[in-house]
Amino acid sequence: MAASAMPGESNPRVVLSARGLRRDFGAFTAVKNVDLDVHHARVHALIGPNGAGKTTVFNLLTKFLQPTHGTITLLGTDITRTPPDKVARMGLVRSFQISAVFPHLTVLDNVRVALQRPNNLAVQFWRPMSALDRLNDRADELIAAVGLTRERNALAADLSYGRKRVLEIATTLALDPKVLLLDEPMAGMGQEDVGVVSDIIRTVALDRAVLMVEHNLSVVANICHHVTVLQRGEILAEGDYAEVSQDPRVRTAYMGTEEA
Numbered sequence: 096m097a098a099s100a101m102p103g104e105s106n107p108r109v110v111l112s113a114r115g116l117r118r119d120f121g122a123f124t125a126v127k128n129v130d131l132d133v134h135h136a137r138v139h140a141l142i143g144p145n146g147a148g149k150t151t152v153f154n155l156l157t158k159f160l161q162p163t164h165g166t167i168t169l170l171g172t173d174i175t176r177t178p179p180d181k182v183a184r185m186g187l188v189r190s191f192q193i194s195a196v197f198p199h200l201t202v203l204d205n206v207r208v209a210l211q212r213p214n215n216l217a218v219q220f221w222r223p224m225s226a227l228d229r230l231n232d233r234a235d236e237l238i239a240a241v242g243l244t245r246e247r248n249a250l251a252a253d254l255s256y257g258r259k260r261v262l263e264i265a266t267t268l269a270l271d272p273k274v275l276l277l278d279e280p281m282a283g284m285g286q287e288d289v290g291v292v293s294d295i296i297r298t299v300a301l302d303r304a305v306l307m308v309e310h311n312l313s314v315v316a317n318i319c320h321h322v323t324v325l326q327r328g329e330i331l332a333e334g335d336y337a338e339v340s341q342d343p344r345v346r347t348a349y350m351g352t353e354e355a
């Protein structure tokens with residue numbers, strides 16, 4: 096689907112960029128020559144066959160791994176040598192960084208606990224939950240935004256797998272990221288939850304950038320404005336889904352699945 100058919104800014108700005116990104120593991124080069132521009136108000140997919148380097152790129156962008164070469168810029172600041180916790184505080188948040196759902200807390204309390212973190216407060220389990228009451232309004236907004244209002248007082252342990260993943264997204268959004276990195280957000284979900292989570296991602300991308308690794312190509316076609324295809328650590332193709340899916344090199348890379 097063409098980017099123009101999706102909601103989002105008509106002239107979005109770049110909020111995260113990488114230039115000449117490379118990562119060697121000993122003699123093996125997992126990522127090389129990767130240039131990436133991630134835009135505000137856009138959903139950007141990183142796709143590619145198994146072992147293409149998608150996770151390594153995520154680890155480099157979030158600074159879990161140091162690049163062998165190249166530079167990374169977040170919101171105009173060079174973060175190539177910035178530690179991951181600082182990068183997260185600057186607004187680049189990967190879903191699993193705070194997405195641990197506490198099974199014996201309710202949906203509301205999970206979100207309230209997550210909401211403490213932007214203020215750099217350690218999670219203070221020994222304090223009564225009533226100390227978090229002031230966070231209720233914002234927590235309820237986030238719960239409503241991801242469609243969990245009916246489950247507000249349910250224990251996280253009692254949610255279905257798909258609803259738990261939705262709760263994870265709500266706890267990630269509690270950090271108010273400027274750039275949200277989602278690692279296979281649809282993995283293991285049933286079709287109904289895929290639709291719900293697709294809608295949530297579309298909505299959250301209206302005022303932030305989303306970069307996602309996703310194997311489900313119909314999701315990529317439906318919600319992603321821009322697609323970068325990696326193969327053997329290098330960018331094979333880029334463009335909107337219609338463009339990359341017509342690219343013969345992409346079709347060859349995906350040969351065997353025929354979905355691209």
Ligand SMILES: Nc1ncnc2c1ncn2[C@@H]1O[C@H](COP(=O)(O)OP(=O)(O)OP(=O)(O)O)[C@@H](O)[C@H]1O
Nearest residue numbers: 120123124125143144145146147148149150151152
């Ligand atoms: N720490 C490491 N040490 C050595 N090789 C690594 C390391 N991490 C990743 N690799 C290699 O780098 C390549 C890219 O791996 P990566 O996990 O980034 O690919 P991917 O596209 O995320 O794959 P998948 O879709 O299967 O998750 C693979 O060949 C992998 O074996």
